[in-house]
Amino acid sequence: MIDPLTALPADIAVLVFRKISLREIARCMSVSKRWCRLLENQAVLWGNVDMGGALGKGAAPLDSRLEMGFNHEEETNDSDSDSGITGKNSTTSAMLLYDENLKTIARRAGPAMWRVALRFSPLISDIGIRALLDSGCTNLRHLEIRANRKISNDVFKELVKNVGGRLEYVALSTTEVCDRVVQLLLCNAPNLVHLDLSFCRYITADSFPVANGSNFVFSSTSDPESDVAEAGGTEDSNIALDQQPVTEADAQANKHRHPVFQVDAKTLPRLQTLLLDGCVDVYNAAVPRVLNAFGKSLRTLDLSRTKVTMWTIQQIAASIHKPLQLEHLLMNGISIRMGSEEEEAMLLNDWLGISTPIVEGFIASVLNLRRLKLGGGNNLVTNSLVSAVARSCRRLVSLDVHDSLRLGAQSMLVLGEFCTNLTQLNLSGCIGCQDEGIIGLVNGCRKLEALDLSTLNITDESLRKIGSLLYKLERLFLDFCRLITDDGIKAV
Numbered sequence: 212m213i214d215p216l217t218a219l220p221a222d223i224a225v226l227v228f229r230k231i232s233l234r235e236i237a238r239c240m241s242v243s244k245r246w247c248r249l250l251e252n253q254a255v256l257w258g259n260v261d262m263g264g265a266l267g268k269g270a271a272p273l274d275s276r277l278e279m280g281f282n283h284e285e286e287t288n289d290s291d292s293d294s295g296i297t298g299k300n301s302t303t304s305a306m307l308l309y310d311e312n313l314k315t316i317a318r319r320a321g322p323a324m325w326r327v328a329l330r331f332s333p334l335i336s337d338i339g340i341r342a343l344l345d346s347g348c349t350n351l352r353h354l355e356i357r358a359n360r361k362i363s364n365d366v367f368k369e370l371v372k373n374v375g376g377r378l379e380y381v382a383l384s385t386t387e388v389c390d391r392v393v394q395l396l397l398c399n400a401p402n403l404v405h406l407d408l409s410f411c412r413y414i415t416a417d418s419f420p421v422a423n424g425s426n427f428v429f430s431s432t433s434d435p436e437s438d439v440a441e442a443g444g445t446e447d448s449n450i451a452l453d454q455q456p457v458t459e460a461d462a463q464a465n466k467h468r469h470p471v472f473q474v475d476a477k478t479l480p481r482l483q484t485l486l487l488d489g490c491v492d493v494y495n496a497a498v499p500r501v502l503n504a505f506g507k508s509l510r511t512l513d514l515s516r517t518k519v520t521m522w523t524i525q526q527i528a529a530s531i532h533k534p535l536q537l538e539h540l541l542m543n544g545i546s547i548r549m550g551s552e553e554e555e556a557m558l559l560n561d562w563l564g565i566s567t568p569i570v571e572g573f574i575a576s577v578l579n580l581r582r583l584k585l586g587g588g589n590n591l592v593t594n595s596l597v598s599a600v601a602r603s604c605r606r607l608v609s610l611d612v613h614d615s616l617r618l619g620a621q622s623m624l625v626l627g628e629f630c631t632n633l634t635q636l637n638l639s640g641c642i643g644c645q646d647e648g649i650i651g652l653v654n655g656c657r658k659l660e661a662l663d664l665s666t667l668n669i670t671d672e673s674l675r676k677i678g679s680l681l682y683k684l685e686r687l688f689l690d691f692c693r694l695i696t697d698d699g700i701k702a703v
Contacts, residue, residue, distance in 0.1 A: 216246060257320035261328040262308050308332060310339035317346035326353040336361040340370055349374050352402075355382040367392045375399030382407035384486070393418035394429045403480035409513070410489035416497035420474070420504050427504055428473045481508035488541070493517040498526045506532035511539040515584065520546045521591045524565055528572025535576045543611060544587035564593040564617075571599070580604040586613035586637060597622040601629045608632050613663070614640035623648030627655030634658055639665035639688065649673040653680050665690035671699030678702040 216224050228239070240247040308329060317324065327343070329335060340362055343351075351374045356362065367388055378400040383392075384407050393414065396403065408414050420427035482505040487493050498519060501512065514523065523542065527535070565573075583600065585592045592615040601607070601622070607630045612618060618641045626633065633656040638644055645668050653659075653676050662681070664673075665688050674695060677684065679702075687703060689695060 257316055258323040259326045260313075260316055260320075260324065261326065262330065262332070307334050308339075309334055310336055310342070313339035314342040314346075317342045317348050320346070320348060322347045322350050324348040325350055327351060328353065328355040329359075330355060330357050332356055332359045333361070335359055337363055337366040340366050344370065344373055350377055352377050353380045354378055355380070356386060357382060358385045360387055362386065364389050364392055368395055371395045371399055376401070378403055380405040383411060384409035386411060387413060389413045390415055390417040394420075397479060398429075398474055401478060401480050403482060404508075405484040406482060407484075407486040408490060409486050412491060414487065414490045415492045416494060416500060419497055419500040420479070421500055422503040423473060425476055426473045427476055427479060476504075479504055481505070483508055484511040485509060486511070486513040487517055488513045488515045490517050493519065495519050495522050495526065498523050499530075502527065502530045502532065502535070506530055506535050508536060510536050511541075512537060513539075513541040514545060515541050515543040517545065521565070521589065524573050525569050527576050528569050530576050533576050534578045536579060537577050538579050539582040540577060540580060541582070541584040543584045543613075545589070564595055565591055567595075570596055574599055574603040578603060579606065581606050582609040583607065584611040586611045586615065588614040588616070588640075590615075590617060593617045594619055594622040598625040601625045605629060606632065609635040611635075611637040612641065613637045616640075616642060619643035620645065620648035620651065624651040627652040629655075631655050632658060634683075635661045637663040638667065639663045639690075642666060642668060644669075646670055646673050650676045653677055657681060657683075659684055661686040663688040664692060667692055668694055670694045671696055671702065674699035675702040 215227070219227070313335060324343070324346075327348075335356070354370075354374070364387065367383075367386075368391065371392060372395065375396060376399065378396075379402050381396065381400070381403060382405070388408070388411050390413070393406075393408065394417075396406070397418075397420070408418075417430050420429050422428075485501060485505065487497075493514070494517075497517075498514070501509070519542070523545070527537075527540075580600070581604075583604075592612050594617065597610075597612065597615075597618060598621065602625065610626070610630070610633065618638070620643075623644055626636075636652075636656070636659060644664075649664065649667070649669055650673055653673070657680050659681050660683050662677070662684060669692060671694075674689075677687070
């Protein structure tokens with residue numbers, strides 16, 4: 212058998228090996244000593260650290276850390292004292308990356324490392340992250356560290372200051388990052404377009420700057436730290452923050468805020484995606500900050516399961532950037548409480564729905580909307596709101612309004628008439644939607660691929676219409692639809 216590393220020119224052989232994953236390259240190192248030596252010395256092959264594949268669907272579990280090729284002499288029965296996971300007896304342990312593994316990869320890649328994707332990294336600590344810096348891995352464009360409670364904020368700050376200049380994609384979901392890390396990131400990463408902070412429990416509105424003329428001001432609810440110079444801003448203690456807090460919680464937080472530093476608007480990144488799902492300390496005050504700073508470029512905003520309320524609709528309507536570039540607005544599971552009687556009177560009409568001027572302002576700001584999520588038992592999601600969205604946002608392809616009890620046939624007929632490009636629709640729990648509305652919807656939205664009608668009081672008549680018109684339908688959910696029979700299922 213011909214050795215490809217001998218038969219092919221070196222540059223061609225490298226191109227071939229760049230087509231396979233890091234895990235497969237590590238296995239190739241066990242073919243022979245020559246392969247091990249040659250592959251280990253090709254830094255470009257180790258520049259893409261993507262450990263998500265080991266946990267992906269259909270991936271074979273690693274038998275041991277030996278299989279990864281990181282340490283050929285290491286025994287596989289080591290255990291991690293903090294987690295209690297044993298490498299020999301646990302498949303989970305074998306699939307995780309350890310500090311020593313990351314050290315080895317960093318040493319092999321050096322400045323050639325451009326991507327680190329650790330989608331499940333509970334065992335990586337400060338030691339592993341510092342190894343990246345010690346090995347000169349300062350050209351990172353993609354940084355993804357998820358599900359980690361061991362990496363300290365001091366190390367995150369150090370990492371951001373050293374690699375922020377080239378970063379484009381950052382995902383730190385389910386980590387212990389604080390506002391200060393995010394502030395430094397926004398000041399040190401001018402090329403950043405994607406930021407995922409989902410389920411980071413210490414993130415608040417202070418992560419984002421307040422508009423102050425042509426500049427933006429970062430504030431802190433703790434005493435100002437000594438990071439001003441590193442952040443590239445100038446300290447200013449005479450700046451007013453959040454002039455009009457919209458909830459009592461926001462007002463209380465503002466009493467303890469200190470202006471820390473300000474930056475020029477041109478230095479902020481043109482952020483396109485911001486994910487804050489599950490950040491339980493993010494209140495309404497964060498929304499105008501985000502829109503003012505990134506409204507010209509932001510295309511995806513996820514506020515699901517945060518402490519923001521439906522007052523966000525008014526804040527979007529009042530945005531200074533109109534229309535916004537938003538294509539994906541996700542607000543599942545947010546509260547309907549306004550915070551004060553005056554705000555409630557401004558937002559609501561006599562029928563306890565969102566007033567027409569605010570709805571019109573909201574629609575005027577999100578004309579490019581393609582995906583909207585307002586589900587979660589929100590009583591302010593009414594026929595009038597959904598109908599207004601449907602009439603103006605003709606590009607809408609995905610809509611989630613599950614458990615919206617005030618929706619009925621009226622909004623379904625409007626969706627069928629104007630949103631003919633819908634491919635995903637979640638109506639589970641919308642018990643006001645019955646056969647008339649569903650049939651009208653299906654007559655118009657014939658491109659649907661996923662449809663959730665769980666708990667609706669629909670009959671076989673709706674299912675027959677679905678079966679005859681929705682040829683592209685791949686997923687249909689009918690949980691707890693008590694009025695359907697076997698004949699309806701057969702029709703689908």
